[in-house]
Amino acid sequence: MVLRPNQKLLLALTQTFASITGFINLLSFHRKGKQIYAVVVRSRVSFLEVDRMDKAEVLARILQSEDTSTVLGGQCPASVIKSRKCVPVTAKAQGGELGFLDEAIRTALTGQTRNVVLVGSEGVGKTTALHKLVADWAKGDCLQNFAHVFHFQFRRMGSIADELCLETLIQKSLHQIPAESAGLVTEKPDAVLFVLDGLDEHKHSLDPSAHSLTSDPRQPVSVSCLLASLLHGSLLKGAAFLVASRPTANLKFLKGTQVEVLGFQKPQRELYFNTFFTEPAAANRALEHMETTLGFYDFCASPRFCWTVCSIYKCLIDSAAKLPETLSQLFIDILVHLIQSLSLTKACSRGLLLALGKMASHCLHDPHACCSKDILDSCGFQQQLTTLGSFLKVHDEKEFSFHSQLMQEFVLAVAFFLDASTYEDVEKMLGNHKGCTKLLDFFMSGLSEPVQYRSLEELLGIFSSDQIKGFKSWFKSSSEKKLKDYNKSEHYRCFHLLHQVQNESLVKEILTPPAHPCIFHENLSLADCAALNYVITCLGEREKLSLSRTTISKEIMEVLLPSVRLSHTVMLSNCSIHIESIPLLASAVCMGATRELVLSHSNLGDEKAQVLFTGLRRAKLHRLNLNVCELTASCCGDLVSMLTSETSQLQILELMFNPISDQGFMTLCEAMHSPNCRLQELQLGNCDLTEASMEAFAAALCSGESRLRKIELKDNEIGDRGVEALCKALQQPNGKLQSLGLFDTCLTGVCCSHLMKVLMSEHCSLSELDLSLNDLGQEGALLLCQGLNRPNCPIEILGLTRCKLTQTVFQELGSVLKNGTCQIKSLLLAINKVGDQGVKYILEAVAHPSCLLEELSLEMTTLTDACVEDLCAALRANNTLKLLELRNNSLTDAAVPPIVQVMKEKHNMKELNLKYNDFSEDALLILDECPNIRY
Incomplete structure (x- = not known):
């Protein structure tokens, strides 16, 4: 018999350790039809040596996996791992701060924690992170406290119908070790790490009370019982587990450290786009467009979605085409790109989309659903299945699912407008898929305008005029009804749909200005702000823009700039305002129609206030509300500079519940000596003032330059002597104060x-x-x-x-x-x-x-x-x-x-x-x- 090179190495290792270990067994087994020999040495030392070869095989399998990158499926894990410019994914450990996912996992598993659960939405990098972790372990770069790491997918395990024991499960892992070795693994459970991917794809409950848990590694049980026994410590107690999942009900049955996978934060997105595009200008243009124009939906933090956007934007930029204005337009561009890449006839392309629509409808009702070949045939697929790789993932060559739920919903929306016989009614369509979809109505709205679906008609044929007419009628009536009810969530949804439609006349028709002079909102996301901004810019100059309980980041402020410029009153009460957004806000106020700015109950503070006052020196504001903004005397000098600028028009200043103290107020009084200061009303209730600052105030009132007509001093310890000083000024000819508030002033x-x-x-x-x-x-x-x-x-x-x-x-x-x-x-x-x-x-x-x-x-x-x-x-x-x-x-x-x-x-x-x-x-x-x- 002739030994292959790897067999010779194994035999040499066997002979080397034979004198130490004594008894050796030679076992042959088959894998993928090829006979391979392995030596199992009944000692811990020799097994570890053989395990090194197992690590090499694991690494080879991960790095040599076929690159199946698609526009929708994202970059394959092997490609990411081999990339020298791998962009790290952001995560947040339970009760901790933001950090990189790799580090969070390693930190958790090298400590006392034995169970780590990664939770994140579709495409945020969980699977790739698991592959990279196993590869790094195999290379010896991390987690060397584990002798064995077994990597499984819940979907594949769920397809096992027969009962099996733990040792058989280990044999079925990618390592394919023999039964004798599997037995050795179970002897030292604290050196074993199970990496389990896709818990959300597991159809059965992991509730321990629903199973008769086993502790015997040789006892055959159902896969669900086996998994529940492992995860709850009944079986192989002491082993460690790393589980990845989208949000699912089964998570409540898992114990351990939970790590929230957040995908790409701003710095990672910048790095990723600069890595993808060779030209920095193209990278910056693409990133800025995705974050501002598209509205930066939550899934823009997904590496997979970033891959999709970069892939399409690169094609559009290279061909000098216009970038999409909405999410619907982006998916129109994606679909056009995919259909053109298949080189099908118009009839075949239309048939393909109708079949995909039927499949999408079938799969959306079950989040774990995959379609078998029989179901695909019933949906009307006529092309070879090899042409569907752009749209579908293939599981074990017998089941199919969509790469992306977003595309799944989008093709269903396209099918609605192509096939009036199958999808007759809008409300039925949405009702039948209620609770199953996130953006189906978004996509239907975006596809209802000719200017947007025309490029698809060139590839798929004419859209149904009856479907278009029916949808527009439904959309107009339902929007008007929702807006009358003033249900905030329904309001937001309506604005999002109008944003997708991109029809200014429709916005004006539905949101008649007399009926909706003001729009009040709270807890807005960046996507909500993008939709709101679109609606406001369509309506034009308006009385009020009011946002509350919203985090005003730089990205949000960049989106809202046109709305701020168009609004006479801008209210950002109870908002968390980032310092990076302050110059943008001030610039928009200076350039626009804003006359009142309300920032009450914000977390402004002195540092941000100083930036704001500097930015507002050229503003035409008449009223500025800074009540409860954590301001002190430190910012009052900058406030005086703003009040005394040559262009200042500020008449009403509200500073209630800010501890500016006497020092701050005396500084503020300096402004009233300037002919440029136009203040007429000053609200200083509960500002830690005492009689000590009343002399300075009295002097300001008598200066001959003061235009102050109203001051509110309530809830300050002014006292009788403070009022005495003030009264002297009020008897002077230059004292023109008309309103004096001394409520509760001792x-x-x-x-x-x-x-x-x-x-x-x-x-x-x-x-x-x-x-x-x-x-x-x-x-x-x-x-x-x-x-x-x-x-x-x-x-x-x-x-x-x-x-x-x-x-x-x-x-x-x-x-x-x-x-x-x-x-x-x-x-x-x-x-x-x-x-x-x-x-x-x-x-x-x-x-x-x-x-x-x-x-x-x-x-x-x-x-x-x-x-x-x-x-x-x-x-x-x-x-x-x-x-x-x-x-x-x-x-x-x-x-x-x-x-x-x-x-x-x-x-x-x-x-x-x-x-x-x-x-x-x-x-x-x-x-x-x-x-x-x-x-």
Whole structure:
């Protein structure tokens, strides 16, 4: 007998170790029809030596596998592994940070973890990562703590109908080791790693309670029971497992470290495109187009999808053709490319697409479904199966499935417009595949316009005019209905479909501007933003763009730039704004129609704010809302530079709930000394201010340059001395402040003498004063009333909620309201417990013909039914009052009939609020008779 070279090597190894190990068995077995000899040495040392040859064979099998790269299927694992420019895939370990998938797997398996589960969507690189890991192990580069690594696919294992034991399973692995060796493997389970790919393709449950788990490696059981026994530690306890899967119900039965496979993040996409294209300009153009124009759908992070995009874009760029505007157009280009590569007649191409459509419909109902040759024949395939490699994967030469679910859905959409006899109705089509598809309606929308499907008609024949007409009718009616309901998810979907259609006139027809002046959205993805931007640009200049709870990355801002420019008000409240997006936002605001920018409750912070203020120096903003943006004094200098720029038009600045402190406010006051500063309203509630900054503010008001008319200082510790400094400025001719908010600013009656002087001054311009939630007391409030009693005192809005007022103060306020020159239209007296007698003075004033009150709050003033007669008399006599607050008092059912009667008579009364009084259910029914009573 003549020994082949590899047999000679095995025999030499056998002889070398014979003296050490003693007993040797020579065993022959067959693989693929060729007799191969292997030596099994009954010792651990000799087995490891033979295992080295097994590693070489594993590596050879992986690296020598046939390159079956297709436009849809992606680059084959062997090609990726052999590439010197292999682009790493991003992953996120459980509870950890982002990193590379290879490193995450190796780190997990070299630690205490014995089970690692990779979870990711279609085409994100799970299978390639497993192949590369096994290849690296075989080369000795990693995981050398494992003597044996067995690589299986769930799909292939699921096709095994017979029962088998663990040792047989090991023999059926790619290593094809003999039975004696399989037995040795089971002796040291902690040196064994099972690599299992495609759990989502396993049709059976791995719930341990559904199986009689086995612990005997020689006991034949079903494949599902065998897998469940292995994965749950009953069989070969101590072995390690690396499982890869798309999201599936079986994942809940697996224990271990879960690693989320994210595919290509931004840096990896850039590297991949630069690797694919030889020209950097082409790479940059292709990547930018995919991320911005296509809308960067979630699957753009998929290496497989990037391969598809690069392959098609390269063809288009090389032929100087236009790149696709939408996802539908991309798949039209892909389909055109694939059909042209098959060189079929128009009739054969049409037949092929109709058959693929039937197969797609069949497979979409079962995520694990593959089609047998019989099913393919029933679908109408007439070409040789070898021509289908561009569209289908072949499993064990007997089952077929689509390379991509996206293409699967796309060919079904094409078939819909080609075959009116099979797919008669749009709603039935979508209903029959509900829950099975993600983008079928996207593709149908994109294929409904002649400008988009014309290139397909040249290859497949005419699209059905009835199908096109039926779809357009359905699309218009369903879109109008969804938009009226204002269901956010349905809104988003409608915008996505309109984006795919690419018909500006249709957008204007469906989204009539008067019916939809504003579009409010939250939690938008980049794809949502792309669709929204398309809709807004079709509609043109608009009143408001509002996004909330959205991460504003640089990519998202790049997509939204046209929408920002077209919107008068841009609201990005409760958004997480990346610093890279700030210059883009500022530039769009400067160049567009934006007059109001709202960034409240964002995570802005000083660093981002400084970039924003620098970018907004040329803006024509009238209002900037930065409430609750984590700003401090550090950014106020840049804010002043923006406010004092020659082109500044900012009139309203809101900085509430930012700890800018006295230092920040004093810096801000410097802007009011500049003739360029146009600020008229400043909101500084809860900004950690004290009396220390009031001198600087007073100086700014008296500078002669200040245009400030309104300031809100509530919830700051201004104190009496702070108000004293402020009052000196308000008595000066240059002090033109009209509204002063001092709600809850630690004031007492001491400040009222200074406020009285202001009100008595001929230079007083205050029309609004809010002193609520300050302990003014009777003495202080009476001083205030003296100032209010001055003829032609300009105060129109006065807030005295919870100021410890007494009946005497209410009596004096009543006199003020009746003096004939009082201008007060809004008076807030809530939470002053003066009772019926105190309120009586106010009600008498309401009945007086000189009273101009339009709004009155008497909430929580301890009113009872005893006040009802005076209340009704006052309401009947008054013709100016519109809003009356009587919440949280002690009115009972007896008060209801007379109040309802007078409210029915008084048409000037817009609202009477009686909430939280002592009414029974019967009384509430009576109150229900009057629509302008709230209860």
